[in-house]
Each structure stands twice: as structure tokens, then as C-alpha cells.
Amino acid sequence: MSMQAALPVAMIPGNSIIHRINPIAKLVWVVGYVVLAFSTQNIVVLYSMALFALLLAPIAGITKPLLKGALILVPVGSSLLALQIIAPAVERPWTPVGEIGPLTLYGDGIYYGFVLLGRIVASLLLALVMVMTTHPSDLFTSLSKLKVPYTLNFMLAMTLQLIPVFQREVGIIMSAQKSRGMKGKGFSAVLPSFVPVFVGAIERVQQLSISLESRGFGSNGIKTSYRQVRGRPSDWVIGIVGALALGGLSAYSIWRGTWNISSDIVFSPLFVVVTFVISATLFFGVVLFAVFLSLKK
Amino acid sequence: MPEPIIAFDAVTYTYAGTDEPALHEISFEIQPGEYVAILGLNGAGKTTLGLCVNGVIPTMLGGELEGTVTVGGLDVSEYPVREMSKLVGVVFDNPEFQMSQMSVAEEVALGLENAGVPYEEMKRIIPDTLELVGLAGFEERSPLGLSGGQQQRLAIAAVLAMKPQILIMDEPTSNLDPIGKQEVFDMAARLNSERGMTVIVIEHEVEVMARYADRVIVLDGGRVIMNGTPQEIFSRVEELAALKLRVPEAAELATILRTEYGDWDGPVPITTEPAVAAVNDLLGATRD
Incomplete structure (x- = not known):
């Protein structure tokens, strides 16, 4: 995607x-x-x-x-x-x-x-x-x-990244719920999928934070930038x-x-x-x- | 014997908020350049063990750690994860959960940026690292647009760029198709043999481990219950079966044949080629 x-x-x-x-x-x-x-x-x-x-x-x-x-x-x-x-x-x-x-x-x-x-x-x-x-x-x-601040910047960029990911996750969860006979119309169908999406999001964020930290994210030394503007x-x-x-x-x-x-x-x-x-x-x-x-x- | 690069000394660890320890009195050593496979059922403590090596346990996740984990001569509980990241690279099972950047190049650059590597050097390291994992020319692609195998290799590239001495892969291929699995294992084997990198793989793929690993550590209920060469470990077919662990099919076949034809001796073959040779011998023997 x-x-x-x-x-x-x-x-x-x-x-x-x-x-x-x-x-x-x-x-x-x-x-x-x-x-x-x-x-x-x-x-x-x-x-x-x-x-x-x-x-x-x-x-x-x-x-x-x-x-x-x-x-x-x-x-x-x-x-x-x-x-x-x-x-x-x-x-x-x-x-x-x-x-x-x-x-x-x-x-x-x-x-x-x-x-x-x-x-x-x-x-x-x-x-x-x-x-x-x-x-x-x-x-x-x-x-x-x-x-x-670097963290604020990262948060903004991360949000942009996560929108399509969550859109897809909502789609998957809604399909799963529909396949178990849940009615799928309008907002009432989206609502029950929120809990699994949020739980999934927490798990994802936890793993991401471990992965980022394992790559030195929290280091307080001087950071450089790969993109040159x-x-x-x-x-x-x-x-x-x-x-x-x-x-x-x-x-x-x-x-x-x-x-x-x-x-x-x-x-x-x-x-x-x-x-x-x-x-x-x-x-x-x-x-x-x-x-x-x-x-x- | 050289100084071990990783040493666990009587390590017991309990996650915050739980009573039951996830690891019990674990002790073992890993030498530089070893390729170690860690086997065990889900919940045996494999992932926990991996997280101890780069210090996520206990510095990030808290909980109670007894005993000492020494990595590269450093006591992990005394250094922040970001310090350990220069020594240890960790890749997890879900590659997509490890992606945070808009392009492949930036994903690889992240660790370098955090380490303050100058731009000119990054410009050299990034294509080299991508080349190494077979993703040359993918620099400007979006990580989310890659296949599972490509994403996992990107996750590996992202840690390799930081030139760690130890690479830990936690079920790196559980989300991948057979080709993706092969790509990841081939690469890990290359890193181990050509660059002398210490590789720790937490896996269920016993066939692959029998082929590549120098050593297998079996965990059960948070304890190390076996620790030896693949030949030693995978020969103990009944014991592993009692632990509900798979053995390579070659070893399983050989054990069945041995029960059938009682007097056949020699080591249990654990990979395909020796198994074929053994079966050939056996057929020759029965023909006579």
C-alpha cells in the first residue's frame, strides 16, 4: 500500500x-x-x-x-x-x-x-x-x-506514516468482524473495530519504541541528518x-x-x-x- | 579460550507486574563469531532472553533482574539501550512494526543519524548496507510498499548499518514465505561466516538451524535445558519430542530407521545429505 x-x-x-x-x-x-x-x-x-x-x-x-x-x-x-x-x-x-x-x-x-x-x-x-x-x-x-525539537518532529512524521497503516488495519478488522456475522454498515460498523485497532496500535508502538531505542533513538549526543535540504x-x-x-x-x-x-x-x-x-x-x-x-x- | 562476547551468569528475571519469573537461573556463554540458535516453545523465555542482551531488559522494561548479563565486557543493567545499540543489533518478528521512516534510505539512516555519523559517511554506508541485504536501488521506495521479506531485510539493514558486533534475530521469518525465509537465513549465514559477526537466532525452523548454527540452546519454562552443537541436541529426538519440540525431519527419519533396524550405529544425521547417505548405506546393507 x-x-x-x-x-x-x-x-x-x-x-x-x-x-x-x-x-x-x-x-x-x-x-x-x-x-x-x-x-x-x-x-x-x-x-x-x-x-x-x-x-x-x-x-x-x-x-x-x-x-x-x-x-x-x-x-x-x-x-x-x-x-x-x-x-x-x-x-x-x-x-x-x-x-x-x-x-x-x-x-x-x-x-x-x-x-x-x-x-x-x-x-x-x-x-x-x-x-x-x-x-x-x-x-x-x-x-x-x-x-x-527532534522528538516533536519525529511525532509529526510518525503520524503521517501511521495513517495508512491504521486505515489498513481498520479494514482488516472490519472484514474479520463482518465474516463473523457482524453487521457492516456506516459508523456503527466502524465503532466495534476501534478497540482491536487501539490494542494493536499499543502493541505496535511498544515494539516500535523498542526497535527505535535499539537503534539509539534516545541518544542525547549530536544527531546528524541524512536528508540534505x-x-x-x-x-x-x-x-x-x-x-x-x-x-x-x-x-x-x-x-x-x-x-x-x-x-x-x-x-x-x-x-x-x-x-x-x-x-x-x-x-x-x-x-x-x-x-x-x-x-x- | 577467548573472552566470551555474551555471558549470562545465574540470570533470573521477572517482568514487572508478574510473580512467575520468565527466566530461571540462566547461565551460558557465547564466543565471538558464534552462530547460536535458541529453541523453545512460545512462552519459554526466548524473546525475554534476547531482550536481556541489548539491555531493553531491564533498562526499558523494568522488572526484576538477578544475576548479571555481560555483553562485550559491559554489564547491561548499567548502560542505556542506546549505548548497547553500538554493540548489539536486534531485529524482531514483525518487520512492519519496526518501520518508522518515509523511505528505505532514511530507515537505514535512522540509527546513523542518532549516532551522529556525518552525512558523507552515511552516503557511503547506506548503499553498501542495502547492497549487503540485497536491496540495492531501493533507497527512495517507501518501506510500507515492500514485501514482507524485503521489509525484514530492511529491518536487518537498519541495524547492520550501525555495525554491531552481535546480531539478534527474534523469529525473523515467522511472517515470511519460504523464499523470504531463505533470503534472511542466507544473509545471516553470510554475515556470520564472512564478517565474523556473532549471530543469535530465535527460531522454530529446526531444519535451518541444523544447517547453519554452531550451537543450539534449548529453553523450557525459562530454564536452559540443553546447550550443545546441533549434532548433539538434535540427536536427542525423544527428549525433544517430550518437550513438544520439533527435530529436523532427517533426524526423525534416522531415529525411526534405527528403531526398525536396531543395530545401525554412527551419529544421527540432522541434515538432508548425511541422511541420504545413511539411508543409502542401510539399503546397501539390507540388499546384501
Whole structure:
């Protein structure tokens, strides 16, 4: 079983410019993105950030997996927008723009809805680009250079390793239970397999710890690293430019008091109604699809 | 007689939280370069014995240890396992449980990294070690994507990279198919004969042990009840059967033939070739 098959989001091997950027430079950008996304309410900035992240995908050759990973945004984004239209997170009074059945739609929250969505979209897309173009070991090696404790690093790496292993173990245990006549549908089938999986996990961890200790894991001398991560001048430039640009924009946003431009943008009632219908349909579509999938099993 | 590399002196060990000792008054010595097989039923104390050699018992698992275990002149209860790891490499039965890294090369590198071996040296050691276990060119593969036999050889490579003097393999082939078993045993035999490595194998595969081991130690109920060459041990077919232990089929056959044809003497063959020769002699004798 390969990592790629087991994890929905994993590194896509490649040798593009994006792949070759130093993990720390990428990390600077991801952190910068998150900081800027949460310090500004300017939707132009937010969606430009998302667009920029999206443009990196074809360069890295990860367009398809990126869009697949970004599918998670559909239920999140659609519920966010639909809720902001029927129950704006701004102070009353709200201006009704239309009614659908028992629901009254308001235009006041839609700007904020787009801000929230933009924050998630921008941060997630860039984070996905980073995860998909960085070998986890390179990332952990870089982190240890930044003096992140070895044990903590190892724990992070180990978790990534164990996910596919446990997925497979749950599969084996569920098959065993089904073959003994246990009903196998949805969550109620997964639950009884937890105990054997956890017991197995404890046994595995104990043996692993003995095996690791037998290879000098706990040694407190100087440790070296097999993976060599280079920091070329271009990586420094990318990191510094990212820190300055994103940090600068964040500072400007905060100075402008979140840089909210909602007063400059007027959403027509029709736009609000259409947005609501689309996002509500998407959201219930996803919910129905999930229900359908769980019943089909 | 050179200084023994491993010496157990009246070792009694009780796991934490249990009353019954897992090892009773165990004493034996192992010389450098010996290939020793440890036989015994499940629960006879074989694994416990193995863990005593690299100090996991008592330093990691606690419990109560009486007597002394001396390895390479060091009393194991006085050194942390990480120190002993420079001397003793241990491989366990489930290779997958021993994998922790994203690639084969990093798995082998782990022990070297912990020992602070410089990058340039690692770059030389890792391909050499992988070559030795027949995994050359596997550097960038994921350990989880290997077959059972390959994973076990990787687990062995991971300890061999640290250049221990002693290799302990605890049922290294119980999860492997016949080809995988053969690969592992061939390699252990090579390490023993070509590099003079002391090898301790805890196994149920008596045929293989009869072929490779210099010495067999039989454990039962935490006590050493037999300790001798494979020829001596596997000749005692009835005694081993009483312990519910298997003997090599060649020895079993020879014993049955001996009972049938009473007066046949000479050593009991324990591997296939001498057994064939013995049966041939016997057939020649009856033909006359």
C-alpha cells in the first residue's frame, strides 16, 4: 500500500520550480498567507491570493490533485455563504432582499460571507500547494534546522506514516468482524473495530519504541541528518520577498482597520438571491450525496 | 579460550507486574563469531532472553533482574539501550512494526543519524548496507510498499548499518514465505561466516538451524535445558519430542530407521545429505 493511495492529500512527486523551493521558504509563504488572510477583510486581496495560489498549480503540475483536494471547500463554502445570507453576522438592522419560502434573505452579510470564504480558500489552496510539492522528510529536516525539537518532529512524521497503516488495519478488522456475522454498515460498523485497532496500535508502538531505542533513538549526543535540504540564494529571495510582501500587506490592512471595502461594493438583490440558491443547492446536494453514499453501503 | 562476547551468569528475571519469573537461573556463554540458535516453545523465555542482551531488559522494561548479563565486557543493567545499540543489533518478528521512516534510505539512516555519523559517511554506508541485504536501488521506495521479506531485510539493514558486533534475530521469518525465509537465513549465514559477526537466532525452523548454527540452546519454562552443537541436541529426538519440540525431519527419519533396524550405529544425521547417505548405506546393507 503506497502513501499516495491512502492519503487524500499527499506529496505529488515532481521536479518543478515549486518542488525545488526550500521548504522553509514555502512555510514562510503559508504562514504569511494565513496572517494576511486573517488580518484583512479586503475581498480583492483575498481572492487575488487565492488566484495566485491557483496559478502555481499548473507550474508544479498538480492542477488535478489540487482541485480534488480543494473539493472539501464545497460544503464549507456553500454553507458559509448560505448562512450569511439568511443570518448575517453583522449588526441589525438587516435589509431584506427577497424571500424563499419561510426564509428571508438579507444582503448585509454577503460581503462578510465572501471574506470568510476567501480566507479559507486562499490559505487552504496555498497550504495544499505546499503539501503537494514538499517531501515530508525535507520539511521535517528543515524544521529541525529551525530548532524544532527532534522528538516533536519525529511525532509529526510518525503520524503521517501511521495513517495508512491504521486505515489498513481498520479494514482488516472490519472484514474479520463482518465474516463473523457482524453487521457492516456506516459508523456503527466502524465503532466495534476501534478497540482491536487501539490494542494493536499499543502493541505496535511498544515494539516500535523498542526497535527505535535499539537503534539509539534516545541518544542525547549530536544527531546528524541524512536528508540534505539546500537553501540557495533564490530560496532566500523567495522567503524574504514573501515575508516582506505578505507582512507588509498585513500591516497595511491592520493600519487601515481590516481594510474593509464593503461600502464600495453594492450587491444587487438578484445577485444575493442567486448566490443563496446556488450555495444552498450545493450544500444540500453534498449532504444528500453523503447520505446516499452511507445508505448504499 | 577467548573472552566470551555474551555471558549470562545465574540470570533470573521477572517482568514487572508478574510473580512467575520468565527466566530461571540462566547461565551460558557465547564466543565471538558464534552462530547460536535458541529453541523453545512460545512462552519459554526466548524473546525475554534476547531482550536481556541489548539491555531493553531491564533498562526499558523494568522488572526484576538477578544475576548479571555481560555483553562485550559491559554489564547491561548499567548502560542505556542506546549505548548497547553500538554493540548489539536486534531485529524482531514483525518487520512492519519496526518501520518508522518515509523511505528505505532514511530507515537505514535512522540509527546513523542518532549516532551522529556525518552525512558523507552515511552516503557511503547506506548503499553498501542495502547492497549487503540485497536491496540495492531501493533507497527512495517507501518501506510500507515492500514485501514482507524485503521489509525484514530492511529491518536487518537498519541495524547492520550501525555495525554491531552481535546480531539478534527474534523469529525473523515467522511472517515470511519460504523464499523470504531463505533470503534472511542466507544473509545471516553470510554475515556470520564472512564478517565474523556473532549471530543469535530465535527460531522454530529446526531444519535451518541444523544447517547453519554452531550451537543450539534449548529453553523450557525459562530454564536452559540443553546447550550443545546441533549434532548433539538434535540427536536427542525423544527428549525433544517430550518437550513438544520439533527435530529436523532427517533426524526423525534416522531415529525411526534405527528403531526398525536396531543395530545401525554412527551419529544421527540432522541434515538432508548425511541422511541420504545413511539411508543409502542401510539399503546397501539390507540388499546384501
